[in-house]
Amino acid sequence: MTFDNARILLQADSIEKTFRGNRVLDGISMDVHAGEVIALIGPSGAGKSTFLRCLNYLEQPTGGSLSLDGEPVFADPLKPAKSELLSLRRRVGMVFQTFNLFPHLSVIENITMAQRLNGLRSRADAEDYALQLLTQVGVQQKAKARPSECSGGQQQRIAIARALSQDPELMLFDEPTSALDPEVGNDVLKVMRDLAEAGTTMIVVTHEMRFAERVADRVLLLDEGHILEEGSPARVFRHPEHERTSRFLQAVLDR
Amino acid sequence: MNTEADISTLFQVIGTGLVVTIVMTVVSFCVGAVIAVPVALMRTSRTWLVRAPATAFIDVVRGIPTLVWLLIIFYGLGNIVSLDPLPAALIGLTLISSAYLAENFRAGIENVHTGQKEAAAALGLSSAHQFWRVIAPQAVNIAMPPSASYAVALLKDTAIAAIIGVTDIIFFAQQEVARGAPAVTAFLIAGGFYLIVSVPLSYFSRFVDHKIREKVVVV
Amino acid sequence: MTFLENWAEWLPHLLQGLGTSLLLTLCVAGIGFPLGLALALLSIAPVRIVRVLSIAFIEVFRGIPLLVVIFFAYFGFPDIGLVISAFATIVVAHSLNLGAYSSEVFRAGILHVGAGQREAASSLGLTPWHAFSRVVLPQALRAVPGPLMSFLIMVFQSTSLAFAIGVGEMTSQAFSIGSMTFDYLSVLVLAGIIYAVLCIASARIVARFEAKMRA
Numbered sequence: 299m300t301f302d303n304a305r306i307l308l309q310a311d312s313i314e315k316t317f318r319g320n321r322v323l324d325g326i327s328m329d330v331h332a333g334e335v336i337a338l339i340g341p342s343g344a345g346k347s348t349f350l351r352c353l354n355y356l357e358q359p360t361g362g363s364l365s366l367d368g369e370p371v372f373a374d375p376l377k378p379a380k381s382e383l384l385s386l387r388r389r390v391g392m393v394f395q396t397f398n399l400f401p402h403l404s405v406i407e408n409i410t411m412a413q414r415l416n417g418l419r420s421r422a423d424a425e426d427y428a429l430q431l432l433t434q435v436g437v438q439q440k441a442k443a444r445p446s447e448c449s450g451g452q453q454q455r456i457a458i459a460r461a462l463s464q465d466p467e468l469m470l471f472d473e474p475t476s477a478l479d480p481e482v483g484n485d486v487l488k489v490m491r492d493l494a495e496a497g498t499t500m501i502v503v504t505h506e507m508r509f510a511e512r513v514a515d516r517v518l519l520l521d522e523g524h525i526l527e528e529g530s531p532a533r534v535f536r537h538p539e540h541e542r543t544s545r546f547l548q549a550v551l552d553r
Numbered sequence: 554m555n556t557e558a559d560i561s562t563l564f565q566v567i568g569t570g571l572v573v574t575i576v577m578t579v580v581s582f583c584v585g586a587v588i589a590v591p592v593a594l595m596r597t598s599r600t601w602l603v604r605a606p607a608t609a610f611i612d613v614v615r616g617i618p619t620l621v622w623l624l625i626i627f628y629g630l631g632n633i634v635s636l637d638p639l640p641a642a643l644i645g646l647t648l649i650s651s652a653y654l655a656e657n658f659r660a661g662i663e664n665v666h667t668g669q670k671e672a673a674a675a676l677g678l679s680s681a682h683q684f685w686r687v688i689a690p691q692a693v694n695i696a697m698p699p700s701a702s703y704a705v706a707l708l709k710d711t712a713i714a715a716i717i718g719v720t721d722i723i724f725f726a727q728q729e730v731a732r733g734a735p736a737v738t739a740f741l742i743a744g745g746f747y748l749i750v751s752v753p754l755s756y757f758s759r760f761v762d763h764k765i766r767e768k769v770v771v772v
Numbered sequence: 773m774t775f776l777e778n779w780a781e782w783l784p785h786l787l788q789g790l791g792t793s794l795l796l797t798l799c800v801a802g803i804g805f806p807l808g809l810a811l812a813l814l815s816i817a818p819v820r821i822v823r824v825l826s827i828a829f830i831e832v833f834r835g836i837p838l839l840v841v842i843f844f845a846y847f848g849f850p851d852i853g854l855v856i857s858a859f860a861t862i863v864v865a866h867s868l869n870l871g872a873y874s875s876e877v878f879r880a881g882i883l884h885v886g887a888g889q890r891e892a893a894s895s896l897g898l899t900p901w902h903a904f905s906r907v908v909l910p911q912a913l914r915a916v917p918g919p920l921m922s923f924l925i926m927v928f929q930s931t932s933l934a935f936a937i938g939v940g941e942m943t944s945q946a947f948s949i950g951s952m953t954f955d956y957l958s959v960l961v962l963a964g965i966i967y968a969v970l971c972i973a974s975a976r977i978v979a980r981f982e983a984k985m986r987a
C-alpha cells in the first residue's frame with residue numbers, strides 16, 4: 299500500500315535537538331500520511347526516543363517545526379503556548395517503554411481520568427468507552443484492579459488503551475515491548491497490529507524487526523541524529539542502500 | 554520514702570502532663586503539615602524568586618535548635634507580646650514541624666518517577682491537573698513514612714517545652730523531684746510515659762512504610 | 773536600645789560558649805559512634821538474648837526524649853552514688869542517645885553488604901571473624917559517613933539542652949547575657965544566627981560529600 303496520495307497528517311520539518319552542546323537530532327524532516335504505520339529503527343543512542351518525544355513536545359526541539367493537517371502546531375516553535383501544547387498532546391497519543399501507568403489509580407481510572415479532566419466525555423461515557431477500549435486490548439477483566447496487580451504485558455496494553463482514550467489522530471510508541479518477555483510482548487504486538495489494520499496512524503520505535511517488516515508501511519533508520527535510510531520494509535530490509543544499514547540489521551539479527 | 558503509695562502518686566502527678574505532651578505533638582504536627590504544603594510547593598517551584606524564600610525558611614528554621622526557638626519566642630518576644638508558655642511552645646514547635654514536613658513533602662514531590670509526569674503531560678493534562686491528580690497523590694504516599702517517623706521525633710522534641718515552663722510530663726517529673734521525690738524513679742516514670750506514646754507511634758510508622766512500599770513507584 | 777546594637781560586646785562570650793558546644797559535640801561523637809557500632813554488632817549477634825537486650829536498649833533510647841535522659845543522669849546519678857560533672861552528664865546522655873540512633877545506620881550498612889560477599893569470603897576459607905572484619909565491615913563502613921555527619925549536626929544542635937543543667941555552652945551564654953541586659957531577643961537571635969550558619973554550611977558540605985560518594 300502506498301500513501302502518496304493520502305492526506306499528510308503530520309509534517310516534521312528539520313527537527314533539531316541539542317542537549318547542552320550535544321547535537322542529538324540533526325534536522326530531521328518527515329511526512330506522516332493518515333493511516334500510515336512508520337517503524338523507526340536504529341542503533342542505541344541514535345536519537346529515536348528523542349525524535350519521538352519531540353513530536354509531542356515532551357522534549358522541546360531546539361529547531362524546526364511541526365504541522366498537523368497542514369496547520370503549524372505552534373506560532374513560535376521555540377516558545378510554545380500552553381494551549382498549543384495541550385492541543386498537540388490531546389491529538390497525539392504516546393505509549394512508553396516502561397508503561398508509566400498511574401499506580402494510585404485503578405486500571406479504569408487510568409483510562410477515564412484524562413477523558414474527564416480534558417472535558418472529552420462525561421463520567422458515564424468515559425467509563426463506557428474505557429471498558430470498550432479495555433475489551434479491545436483484551437484486559438477488560440482487570441478494570442477494577444490496580445496497575446501493580448497486572449502483568450507487564452497487561453500494563454502495556456492498558457497504557458495503549460489509556461492513550462487511545464483521547465481519540466488521538468496519531469499514536470507514538472517508544473519501544474513498547476522492550477521491557478517485556480517475548481511471549482508477553484507478542485500480546486502487545488498483536489494489539490498494535492490490530493490498530494494498524496484498523497487504520498490508526500502510528501510511529502513505532504522498535505527493535506522488533508519482524509514486526510517492522512510485517513506491519514510497517516515505511517521504515518526509517520535513524521543514525522547519529524539523521525535519517526540514514528528510508529523506504530518500504532522490503533526495500534530497507536532486503537536491499538539497503540548503505541553499508542551501515544546492513545551492518546545494523548546484521549547485528550540485530552545476530553542477537 | 555519509696556513506698557508503693559508514693560510511687561502511685563508520682564505516676565498520677567506525672568501522668569497529668571501526658572495530655573499536654575500529646576496536645577503539643579498533635580497540634581504542632583497537624584498545623585505544621587498544613588503550613589508545609591504551600592512551603593513545599595514554593596520549594597519545588599522552577600522560579601528562583603519563589604523557591605528561594607521557601608529554601609531559606611526551611612534551612613533557617615531547621616538550622617536553629619528547638620530550644621533556641623522556644624527561648625526566642627518565649628523570652629525574646631516577651632518584651633513585645635507576652636505569651637504564656639504553652640502558646641509560645643505551640644508556635645515554636647509548629648514552626649519547626651512545618652519546616653521539617655515541608656522538606657519531606659518536597660522530597661515526596663521530587664521522588665515521583667519522572668515517567669509519571671511525562672505520561673500525564675502526554676495525555677494532554679494541564680499542568681495543574683498533572684500536579685494535583687498525578688504527582689501530588691503519589692508524593693503524599695512517598696512522604697508519609699518519613700512524616701510518620703518525624704511525628705515520633707516531634708513528640709520527643711515537645712519535652713523541651715518544659716524548659717520554658719509548659720506543664721508536660723517532664724515538667725511534673727522535675728517538679729516532684731524538686732519536692733523531694735526520688736529522681737531515678739521520677740524520671741523512669743517520665744521516660745515510661747513517653748515510651749507509651751512513642752513506641753506504638755514508631756511501630757505505626759514502620760507499618761505505614763511497609764504498606765506504602767507496595768503502592769508507589771519511587772525513582 | 774536598638775536591635776543587636778551590642779553584638780560586638782556579646783560575640784566573644786557567645787563564641788566562648790560555641791567552643792564548649794563544639795567540644796561537647798566532639799566528646800559525644802567520640803563515645804557515641806563507637807557505642808553505635810557496638811550496639812549494631814550486638815543487635816545482629818548470634819546469641820538471641822544479646823540481640824533482644826541490645827534492641828531493647830536501642831528502642832528505649834530512641835523512644836524517650838534526650839532531656840529525660842539528661843535529667844535522669846543529672847538528678848538521678850547522685851542518688852545512686854554516681855557523682856559526675858554537668859559537662860560529663862551531658863556527654864554521657866548524648867552519647868547514649870547518639871549510640872542508639874547511629875546503631876541503625878551501622879546495622880543497615882552491615883546488612884547491606886550482601887550474603888554473597890560473606891559466602892565469597894568463607895569460600896576462601898576465611899574464619900567467620902576474618903570474613904566479617906576484613907570483608908563485610910570495611911564495605912559496611914564505606915556507606916555510613918554521610919548519615920553519621922548528619923547525626924553530628926543534630927548532636928551539635930541538641931548540645932543546647934545543656935542549658936537545662938547549666939553547662940556554659942552557647943545557648944546558656946546567650947541566655948545569661950539576656951538575663952543581664954533584659955534584651956533576650958537580640959542575643960538569642962544572634963546565637964540562633966550562629967547555629968543556623970554553622971548547621972546550614974555543614975549540611976551543604978555533607979550533601980556535596982554524599983553526592984561525590986554516589987558518583
Ligand SMILES: Nc1ncnc2c1ncn2[C@@H]1O[C@H](COP(=O)(O)OP(=O)(O)OP(=O)(O)O)[C@@H](O)[C@H]1O
Nearest residue numbers: 317318320322340341342343344345346347348349
Ligand atoms: N535528557 C537528556 N539530556 C542529555 N542527553 C540526552 C537526554 N536524552 C537523551 N540524551 C542523549 O541523546 C542521545 C540520543 O538518545 P535517545 O534516547 O534518543 O536514543 P535512542 O535512539 O532512543 O536509543 P535507545 O535505543 O538506547 O533507546 C544519547 O546520546 C543520549 O545520551
Ligand SMILES: [Mg+2]
Nearest residue numbers: 346347348473
Ligand atoms: Mg530510546
